[in-house]
Amino acid sequence: MSKEKQVALVTGGNRGIGYELVKQLALNGFRVILTSRDPETGHAAVQQLKESNLDVSVMVMDVDNQESIRQSAITVNERYGRLDVLINNAGVYLDENEKLLNLEPSILEGTMATNFFGAYHVIRSFISLMEKQGYGRIINVSSEYGAMSEMSYQGVGAYKLSKLALNGLTRLVAAEIKGDIKINAVDPGWVSSDMGGPSAPRTPKQAAESILWLATIGPEGPSGKFFRDGKQIPW
Ligand SMILES: NC(=O)c1ccc[n+]([C@@H]2O[C@H](COP(=O)([O-])OP(=O)(O)OC[C@H]3O[C@@H](n4cnc5c(N)ncnc54)[C@H](OP(=O)(O)O)[C@@H]3O)[C@@H](O)[C@H]2O)c1
Numbered sequence: 754m755s756k757e758k759q760v761a762l763v764t765g766g767n768r769g770i771g772y773e774l775v776k777q778l779a780l781n782g783f784r785v786i787l788t789s790r791d792p793e794t795g796h797a798a799v800q801q802l803k804e805s806n807l808d809v810s811v812m813v814m815d816v817d818n819q820e821s822i823r824q825s826a827i828t829v830n831e832r833y834g835r836l837d838v839l840i841n842n843a844g845v846y847l848d849e850n851e852k853l854l855n856l857e858p859s860i861l862e863g864t865m866a867t868n869f870f871g872a873y874h875v876i877r878s879f880i881s882l883m884e885k886q887g888y889g890r891i892i893n894v895s896s897e898y899g900a901m902s903e904m905s906y907q908g909v910g911a912y913k914l915s916k917l918a919l920n921g922l923t924r925l926v927a928a929e930i931k932g933d934i935k936i937n938a939v940d941p942g943w944v945s946s947d948m949g950g951p952s953a954p955r956t957p958k959q960a961a962e963s964i965l966w967l968a969t970i971g972p973e974g975p976s977g978k979f980f981r982d983g984k985q986i987p988w
Contacts, residue, residue, distance in 0.1 A: 758808070760833045761968065762786040764816055764875060765843030767794040769946030770894065773961035774840055778968065779807035783838065788825065790815035790843075816843045816871030817863075826878040836882040838968045841872035841919075842894040846912050846948050853910030861911040868915035873922055880930070887932035892967045893923050895938040895979065901988055920979055920988055927977025935976040939964050942981065 761778045765771040766787035775787045779802065787802070789795025792813050799811040814825040829836055845867045847860050872893055883889025898909060899916025923938040930936065941960035945953040963982050967974075978985050 757835075758782065758784045759837035760784045760786065760829070760835050761838035761840070762788060762812075762829065762836060762879070763840045763842055764788050764814060764871070765790075767791065767798040769948060770941055770944055770957045770960045770964075771840075771842040772798055773957040774842060774964065775809060776802055776807065777958075777961045777965055778838065779809050781965070781969075783808070783968075784833070785809045786812050786829065786833075788812045788814040788843075790817075790821075814875075816841075816875055817866050819874050822871075822874050822878045826882070829879070830882060835886055836879055837886075837888065838890045838892075839875070839879050839883075840892045840894065840964075840968070841875055843871055844868050844894065844948070846909075848909055848911040850908065851910075852907055853914075856911060861914070864911040864915045865918065868912070869918040869922065872919055876922075876926060876936075880934075883934050884930075884932065887934075889934040890968050890970065891926070891934070891936040892964060893919050893936070893938045894964065895919050895923070895940055897940045897981070897986070899938075899940075900979075900986070923979070924977045924988075933972045935967075935970060935974055937967050937975060937977070938979045939967060940979070940981040940986065 761783040763771050763774045766775045767789035775785050779785045795811040802809045815821045896916045898913045899920045920938050926936050942955045943953045944955045944960045
């Protein structure tokens with residue numbers, strides 16, 4: 754690897770776990786691209802991080818919009834010419850306390866669009882930057898709700914299916930990619946963000962700390978696996 758700073762990109766970096774991932778990557782010496790679907794909240798988040806002299810820049814990317822993803826990949830190639838770490842963090846949780854068959858189908862479609870297809874299109878658009886240098890670390894922020902065993906219990910069906918598919922994508926991509934490129938899924942635990950609510954026991958900072966070891970694993974490190982707190986968990 755060259756001595757140039759490594760470049761990392763986080764989707765949904767303007768708040769919650771994504772914001773902490775950006776902050777900690779920058780504190781650990783990465784040049785970090787904070788992506789946000791909303792320009793204003795993205796700029797505000799980067800401004801706040803820059804006050805601590807962190808090497809962070811903002812890019813607008815809506816993971817529901819393939820053209821927005823494609824344009825971001827072109828810009829990253831032009832500006833940095835590389836991508837070392839990609840974190841698919843952007844996510845929605847739209848069906849708490851609802852049964853799958855009673856849902857408006859648009860809720861399932863919207864959840865799949867962001868949590869599954871979003872990550873799929875982001876990986877598809879950015880993988881060539883990693884293949885170019887034969888190196889990359891991809892982390893998919895999943896959930897314990899995405900484990901197959903969770904499908905035996907009713908409720909939260911749209912979210913569960915989206916994370917189950919994301920876990921499957923993790924394994925399929927791991928089986929396809931060549932070179933020193935690793936992809937893993939991780940459950941951050943129950944986290945006190947807008948999504949997790951105020952009663953959650955874990956802070957976004959703790960969640961980010963439990964995820965980021967996967968950004969710096971060596972060539973012998975895992976790929977196509979699902980982790981929580983550094984331990985492999987059942988799919
Ligand atoms: N919190 C938990 O307890 C928990 C547990 C397990 C897994 N997770 C997972 O952890 C990840 C982060 O969750 P969080 O708790 O930090 O949630 P959060 O506070 O609700 O933040 C979600 C982030 O995703 C972004 N986002 C949503 N749709 C997007 C889109 N179409 N394009 C780009 N960005 C989009 C949001 O942007 P806007 O600000 O523009 O809406 C926001 O930045 C998610 O994948 C979630 O499923 C969370």
